[in-house]
Amino acid sequence: AEEGGTGVAVPDLTADGPAGRAARTRLALRDAAAAGGWAVLDHPLLTLHVAGSTAYLEPDALAVHPDGGVTVIEIKSFPILDGSADPAKVGAAARQAAVYALALAEGERLAVREHALLVCPRDFSNHPCADLVGLRKQVAATRRQLARLTRIEDIAASLPEGACFAPDRPSGELLAAVESVPAEYAPECLATCELAFHCRDRAREEGAVAALGRSVRGELGGLATVHAVLAAARGGGAGDGDGDGDGAGDPAASALRRAAALRAEALGEGER
Ligand code: SF4
Known part of the structure; x- marks a missing residue:
């Protein structure tokens, strides 16, 4: 010393x-x-x-x-x-x-x-x-x-059989491994995760409202996809059987219907 x-x-x-x-x-x-x-x-x-x-x-x-x-x-x-x-x-x-x-x-x-x-x-x-x-x-x-925190062993045990994320694996194999794991993309991922662009593309393809931000996701309650949100705003159920929820009795769905009616009214007024 x-x-x-x-x-x-x-x-x-x-x-x-x-x-x-x-x-x-x-x-x-x-x-x-x-x-x-x-x-x-x-x-x-x-x-x-x-x-x-x-x-x-x-x-x-x-x-x-x-x-x-x-x-x-x-x-x-x-x-x-x-x-x-x-x-x-x-x-x-x-x-x-x-x-x-x-x-x-x-x-x-x-x-x-x-x-x-x-x-x-x-x-x-x-x-x-x-x-x-x-x-x-x-x-x-x-x-x-x-x-x-969940132990790493427990996370590894929950992965699909054979999933491997070693960077030296062929890209197709890596892509399949990444896609075999569910992801909850949010805009904050862009600042912290190297998979952010991949997960954002997937979230957009699925129409996931989570891609619009956690606050939007929170306000939309049980409506998890843009499809379900639009269906609720039109006053109908999503009806696609994918568990999106049909908005019946949902305060978020009522608010959407009200917002859609106000918008239609405003646009109608504007066209006159
Ligand atoms: S970008 Fe990263 S943190 Fe965000 S959902 Fe995908 S894997 Fe998870």
């Missing part, structure tokens, strides 16, 4: 592969806690069990206190202006730091401080400044969310 003339140990964490780096980090954390001084771990690698699988996490830094406690350090590029920063960005940083805190508490069994140290530029300058951000609520929320 280097001291750099500051009295703060900065252990070397280099190792081969994620498993090697995680083992090196674990050793460095244990040594630093036993040494009883200050130590900073620069880009350590932590592990966390997520849905039955090991995930590797890389915080910007960790500070080990002389009493063995650990503070998560997050370095962000958004500024702290006159002592305050964008609450949405601070919230996102806190949620991220909470995952690291959980990995330290559950994976390494360490006493993690309830506040993370957030380091940002001060007032658009190149000078860093830091503030403490509370993590208690975020850690509790993350713990609950992780406990609710």
Whole structure:
């Protein structure tokens, strides 16, 4: 470990592969806690069990206190202006730091401080400044969310027999595998999933109203397809036997009929 003339140990964490780096980090954390001084771990690698699988996490830094406690350090590029920063960005940083805190508490069994140290530029300058951000609520929320996740083994067991998503499989085989799994496309998928264009095309082909957004989907109640929505607006049932629902007694169907009548009335007025 280097001291750099500051009295703060900065252990070397280099190792081969994620498993090697995680083992090196674990050793460095244990040594630093036993040494009883200050130590900073620069880009350590932590592990966390997520849905039955090991995930590797890389915080910007960790500070080990002389009493063995650990503070998560997050370095962000958004500024702290006159002592305050964008609450949405601070919230996102806190949620991220909470995952690291959980990995330290559950994976390494360490006493993690309830506040993370957030380091940002001060007032658009190149000078860093830091503030403490509370993590208690975020850690509790993350713990609950992780406990609710379906285990990867259970998801794999529910796949159709023989479905394989290995990228080196022929494209036809991959397409068949992807299409054998039901998808619930929503416009938010465009920002997060590489299959978004594929799923959007399929959703549009099926006339799925989910493709118009979750709020539209929610307001349309039991009417799941554009066909069913138009049928309900015309005052008839979808009648296609595909489980779309015929809108009878459905408040969404009544609202659609009313909207269609108003539209027809307005257009009729306009033509006069
Ligand atoms: S785009 Fe991705 S997340 Fe969205 S439905 Fe398809 S596979 Fe699921």
